[in-house]
Amino acid sequence: MTHDSDGKASMTERKLNRGGGRPLWKQLQEELVRRLRAGEFDDVFPGELALVEDYQVSRHTVRQALSQLRADGLIVAERGRQPRVATAPEIRQPMGALYSLFSSVEASGLNQHSVVRALDLRADGVIASRLGLEASIPLVYLERVRFAGDEPLALDRVWLPAAVAESLLEADFSHTSLYAELAARTGLRLDHGREDIRAVNPTSAERALLHCPAGAAVFSINRLAHAQGRPLEWRHTVVRGDRFALAAEFSAHQGYRLTPATGSSLA
Structure with missing residues (x-):
């Protein structure tokens, strides 16, 4: 379950394949890249806790996925601040x-x-x-x-x-x-x-x-x-x-x- 801009609950569910043998963090990273490319995060990028709730994964899994997005130059995540979409690496x-x-x-x-x-x-x-x-x-x-x-x-x-x-x-x-x-x-x-x-x-x-x-x-x-x-x-x-x-x-x-x-x- 996620929340809209007014804080109301929505029924959107985001699922990862837990039986295919592929690491959950890699699946999450690929899903976030897909959503980023589709423009879903143009206004705001979700924080760690929101991703934990949305995908029902551990905080460690989320941090691994975000770490790869940072390494690829797709997001900027400074200590103590919510991640944000970076200017496309050029x-x-x-x-x-x-x-x-x-x-x-x-x-x-x-x-x-x-x-x-x-x-x-x-x-x-x-x-x-x-x-x-x-x-x-x-x-x-x-x-x-x-x-x-x-x-x-x-x-x-x-x-x-x-x-x-x-x-x-x-x-x-x-x-x-x-x-x-x-x-x-x-x-x-x-x-x-x-x-x-x-x-x-x-x-x-x-x-x-x-x-x-x-x-x-x-x-x-x-x-x-x-x-x-x-x-x-x-x-x-x-x-x-x-x-x-x-x-x-x-x-x-x-x-x-x-x-x-x-x-x-x-x-």
Whole structure:
């Protein structure tokens, strides 16, 4: 049972699955994220005792769930004060350099990891032509969902010529940088490139993978990067627009100036 703004009892019941083997705190955390994304807490976030009553769980269970929400930057909970919804965590990326999504996420204070959806050899005539290769040339393909905290941030797809990058098939990309692995295994480092960035509506599959809020747009980023005078990487990344921003600097004297990214050799 919960209470409305006038203090009157309502019959809303909130239940967790106590027989499925999944920790109650994790179920509660996921339920609170769902309600937060739906806008239920825009006015006020419930306190610990209210959550204990609503979900019929222990205070320890509630505190574990709230601790994860704090770690993910979704709520702010100061000692002695009721939790409140935080401004959505934003990963800010300077433009104009070969940047690191890996480094940008960790610089924001959120832990990053990836779920690898594909890592294999394949042929793709369209991508091969973008890399200046014959259509039948085998390519190393890596597809990952990139996480910032406990929430997805980006869907990342990368193609590289197998002739130089086949050793990457042995790498574990769940928590490592592609460019760091490329340098360690092949000695190659990207030295320049071009990106095209557009704001688009995600497909239904992308929206589901990235847990995009209803109506939120994404950044669609295509990158062609070179090393030692030849194209080496074609990358397509879809990034949640509510969690990611691009930044550049300008002044009256210098005009528009793109800002190099710190640690820009890793991605």
